[in-house]
Amino acid sequence: MSDLLQQLDAVLESRKCGEDTDQSYVASLHRKGLNKILEKVGEEATETILAAKDAQISGDNRDMIAETADLWFHSMVMLSHLGADSQDVVHELGRRFGLSGLEEKASRCKEG
Numbered sequence: 001m002s003d004l005l006q007q008l009d010a011v012l013e014s015r016k017c018g019e020d021t022d023q024s025y026v027a028s029l030h031r032k033g034l035n036k037i038l039e040k041v042g043e044e045a046t047e048t049i050l051a052a053k054d055a056q057i058s059g060d061n062r063d064m065i066a067e068t069a070d071l072w073f074h075s076m077v078m079l080s081h082l083g084a085d086s087q088d089v090v091h092e093l094g095r096r097f098g099l100s101g102l103e104e105k106a107s108r109c110k111e112g
């Protein structure tokens with residue numbers, strides 16, 4: 001899983017320079033800039049929510065999975081555009097692994 005994300009990170013990074021924007025969707029997003037990328041992230045987040053609500057009713061998860069893939073993909077383009085990548089997110093999830101969300105929230109309150 002992490003291998004696939006790393007391979008995709010490398011492709012997204014390579015699309016930042018020199019790729020033909022007519023041939024590459026990712027190059028066209030990088031070229032259009034952060035606002036366009038964020039617009040797509042927002043759109044895909046909304047579509048994921050709607051698909052999850054539909055899945056709850058129909059019991060069919062396929063659209064929800066496809067929309068979540070779109071959301072992850074566009075989030076990865078956002079990370080790449082700003083010089084981060086999926087491994088930074090995997091690292092952060094690893095740091096949190098095994099730490100209860102409630103414990104983590106409590107430790108934040110103490111720090112603050």
Ligand SMILES: N=c1c2ncn([C@@H]3O[C@H](COP(=O)(O)OP(=O)(O)OP(=O)(O)O)[C@@H](O)[C@H]3O)c2ncn1[C@@H]1O[C@H](COP(=O)(O)O)[C@@H](O)[C@H]1O
Nearest residue numbers: 008011012015023024025026027028040043069070073074
């Ligand atoms: N995983 C993806 C991926 N997921 C979704 N998409 C594209 O995301 C686009 C936006 O989805 P939408 O549902 O919003 O479709 P749309 O209405 O046509 O989009 P807009 O015109 O509104 O921007 C579609 O064109 C999808 O094809 C992706 N495009 C590329 N990748 C990966 O990125 C790699 C590099 O892609 P290119 O840069 O295009 O070569 C590919 O090899 C894939 O591995």
